[in-house]
Amino acid sequence: xxxxxxxxxxxxxxxxxxxxxxxxxxxxxxxxxxxxxxxxxxxxxxxxxxxxxxxxxxxxxxxxxxxxxxxxxxxxxxxxxxxxxxxxxxxxxxxxxxxxxxxxxxxxxxxxxxxxxxxxxxxxxxxxxxxxxxxxxxxxxxxxxxxxxxxxxxxxxxxxxxxxxxxxxxxxxxxxxxxxxxxxxxxxxxxxxx
Amino acid sequence: xxxxxxxxxxxxxxxxxxxxxxxxxxxxxxxxxxxxxxxxxxxxxxxxxxxxxxxxxxxxxxxxxxxxxxxxxxxxxxxxxxxxxxxxxxxxxxxxxxxxxxxxxxxxxxxxxxxxxxxxxxxxxxxxxxxxxxxxxxxxxxxxxxxxxxxxxxxxxxxxxxxxxxxx
Amino acid sequence: xxxxxxxxxxxxxxxxxxxxxxxxxxxxxxxxxxxxxxxxxxxxxxxxxxxxxxxxxxxxxxxxxxxxxxxxxxxxxxxxxxxxxxxxxxxxxxxxxxxxxxxxxxxxxxxxxxxxxxxxxxxxxxxxxxxxxxxxxxxxxxxxxxxxxxxxxxxxxxxxxxxxxxxxxxxxxxxxxxxxxxxxxxxxxxxxxxxxxxxxxxxxxxxxxxxxxxxxxxxxxxxxxxxxxxxxxxxxxxxxxxxxxxxxxxxxxxxxxxxxxxxxxxxxxxxxxxxxxxxxxxxxxxxxxxxxxxxxxxxxxxxxxxxxxxxxxxxxxxxxxxxxxxxxxxxxxxxxxxxxxxxxxxxxxxxxxxxxxxxxxxxxxxxxxxxxxxxxxxxxxxxxxxxxxxxxxxxxxxxxxxxxxxxx
Numbered sequence: 001x002x003x004x005x006x007x008x009x010x011x012x013x014x015x016x017x018x019x020x021x022x023x024x025x026x027x028x029x030x031x032x033x034x035x036x037x038x039x040x041x042x043x044x045x046x047x048x049x050x051x052x053x054x055x056x057x058x059x060x061x062x063x064x065x066x067x068x069x070x071x072x073x074x075x076x077x078x079x080x081x082x083x084x085x086x087x088x089x090x091x092x093x094x095x096x097x098x099x100x101x102x103x104x105x106x107x108x109x110x111x112x113x114x115x116x117x118x119x120x121x122x123x124x125x126x127x128x129x130x131x132x133x134x135x136x137x138x139x140x141x142x143x144x145x146x147x148x149x150x151x152x153x154x155x156x157x158x159x160x161x162x163x164x165x166x167x168x169x170x171x172x173x174x175x176x177x178x179x180x181x182x183x184x185x186x187x188x189x190x191x192x193x194x
Numbered sequence: 195x196x197x198x199x200x201x202x203x204x205x206x207x208x209x210x211x212x213x214x215x216x217x218x219x220x221x222x223x224x225x226x227x228x229x230x231x232x233x234x235x236x237x238x239x240x241x242x243x244x245x246x247x248x249x250x251x252x253x254x255x256x257x258x259x260x261x262x263x264x265x266x267x268x269x270x271x272x273x274x275x276x277x278x279x280x281x282x283x284x285x286x287x288x289x290x291x292x293x294x295x296x297x298x299x300x301x302x303x304x305x306x307x308x309x310x311x312x313x314x315x316x317x318x319x320x321x322x323x324x325x326x327x328x329x330x331x332x333x334x335x336x337x338x339x340x341x342x343x344x345x346x347x348x349x350x351x352x353x354x355x356x357x358x359x360x361x362x
Numbered sequence: 363x364x365x366x367x368x369x370x371x372x373x374x375x376x377x378x379x380x381x382x383x384x385x386x387x388x389x390x391x392x393x394x395x396x397x398x399x400x401x402x403x404x405x406x407x408x409x410x411x412x413x414x415x416x417x418x419x420x421x422x423x424x425x426x427x428x429x430x431x432x433x434x435x436x437x438x439x440x441x442x443x444x445x446x447x448x449x450x451x452x453x454x455x456x457x458x459x460x461x462x463x464x465x466x467x468x469x470x471x472x473x474x475x476x477x478x479x480x481x482x483x484x485x486x487x488x489x490x491x492x493x494x495x496x497x498x499x500x501x502x503x504x505x506x507x508x509x510x511x512x513x514x515x516x517x518x519x520x521x522x523x524x525x526x527x528x529x530x531x532x533x534x535x536x537x538x539x540x541x542x543x544x545x546x547x548x549x550x551x552x553x554x555x556x557x558x559x560x561x562x563x564x565x566x567x568x569x570x571x572x573x574x575x576x577x578x579x580x581x582x583x584x585x586x587x588x589x590x591x592x593x594x595x596x597x598x599x600x601x602x603x604x605x606x607x608x609x610x611x612x613x614x615x616x617x618x619x620x621x622x623x624x625x626x627x628x629x630x631x632x633x634x635x636x637x638x639x640x641x642x643x644x645x646x647x648x649x650x651x652x653x654x655x656x657x658x659x660x661x662x663x664x665x666x667x668x669x670x671x672x673x674x675x676x677x678x679x680x681x682x683x684x685x686x687x688x689x690x691x692x693x694x695x696x697x698x699x700x701x702x703x704x705x706x707x708x709x710x711x712x713x714x715x716x717x718x719x720x721x722x723x724x725x726x727x728x729x730x731x732x733x734x735x736x737x738x739x740x741x742x743x744x745x746x747x748x749x750x751x752x753x754x755x756x757x758x759x760x761x762x763x764x765x766x767x768x769x770x
Contacts, residue, residue, distance in 0.1 A: 069502055307736060
């Protein structure tokens, strides 16, 4: 009963030993490189994200596996995970958020300094998951604005890393004036955040 | 002589007579019930008696039977005799309008949170409990969610299509 | 802030003799969300009030809506560090209700999976106790070997963490050669790692001074609080469900039940380590027994109960009864007998009990999970009264409170 599960024996060959990230566009000369400020700032921010792991349940254990040496998250710049919201950029909400916990998530989000991003890891944080009950918040986007959603129950560490890489894309391309603009203010108004 | 279900039943009937009733043995575990006024007396008897020695409270919770008028809430105690390795189940039934049951925290400290959980879900009022307030649900909740009349889902959701879930 | 109105400041705090500290739900040292409101006199704890329920997911009410198979994913998420034990416990409860007897090979395979889950859970607990005393290396080193356990689960059921492994009556597929190869690799590499992990801590003076004598509980108080599992065994009581009421053929195995003396943090750490060695020995014995089944016997991976276990697809397409059973199982219309059953298994934290009342319908009438974490966390105040703040943190992590199991 059931197909036998096969182990992947076809290894993909590495093209290069070391792959180098692309430089942003700009004007280069002898001893200088000129580009626009937001590209440089984006490059710096995206490669040194300090996450705040808000791990409530099972996805938290997969996060521990992601931080472990097999699926190292530290190579993406997240070597130092902080537990203080004042010192972190990325709020990683992993696990089910119950209605009792909703105000706590909101308070932690309010204590973070701009620029801040939120990633909802796992089906429960995205939309309540399998728990369609009276006590579970059906998705953290009811209380905080979310940038990236990573589905899965729990998502594999590769999926969590993929989510972090999408956040890196978002950070790299973000305009420096976004946080002061009307659209962002309207977004926060929608969540009753001043 | 090892402790068998029949021997336990004998001792209970000897001590309490007609008040313990409804003896049955589903899947090998002796189950009986007593009126709710006697729950502490029965628990103390099972604890103190040198032959019975049921000194470990495995579990305490409630069941709601909305159709059994006058006996809607059943508080179920699972007790365990660790020395002779015997388990029993003891039930007390109470009316839903006056769900007062004496607390077992004097005898078993572990019953503290178990009774709070039962209160939180079913509304059973444990008389004499040191700190009977909600434990798992939000404090502002004004109903007892595990009772059969209340729904499972959050009623404030607007984006779910009940037709698709077979509830439309 | 209105959302914390339920916290009332005690008298001592208002008169400034004690400080109120909120060891809040978001905290690095807890693997899970629960709150302690501590009253501190300097560094010493005067009282602790616990608030739980920050991850209450209404499992018991959810289970009343789901047919028996659909309850298995809920049991996964109880103690998610060792979810196969919960799954197997639930399946054994269903088998008790339905009167199904599983063949020996299935029992031995179940034992292998449950003991792997136990090792997985104890590894997290012990390495996190290490992290809380400041030693991060042990944790990283040991997580690598949990990946090997995850690979074994993946080979059998497809999932790493919340496994939903097994079915009522057995397993969904036979363990193939690759699963056994991975098990061989684990058994070959892991003992050296465990030995090295223990060497890092066992005679380490800092670790010993931080954990010995702190967070102690006596056997009488532990029994009164209905402790079970490694926390109770560290206090000196040798109660282990695998020995007392053997399930899944545990009576065929030779193993010791490690017991501590004082019930302090160091004893709990030692008991968990010794249990990991015992689990390794049980896995080796079970593996040898499984290898003894030859020929057709080696193909047995489930009990022959077509009413509750999906029949083979070839039969579904050709035979009428198989088609009916397939339809009934998938639609959740299987016939459950009326009755009530309480069954328990030895989870990584203690006795995980399932109290199932069925009224003959398609879903349970009432399903209650006896969750060890919920029950023993009550004793935290008693264990930490009078101790220092940092000892309280270590006590919290050595108790191994998993919030998912506590709040259910």
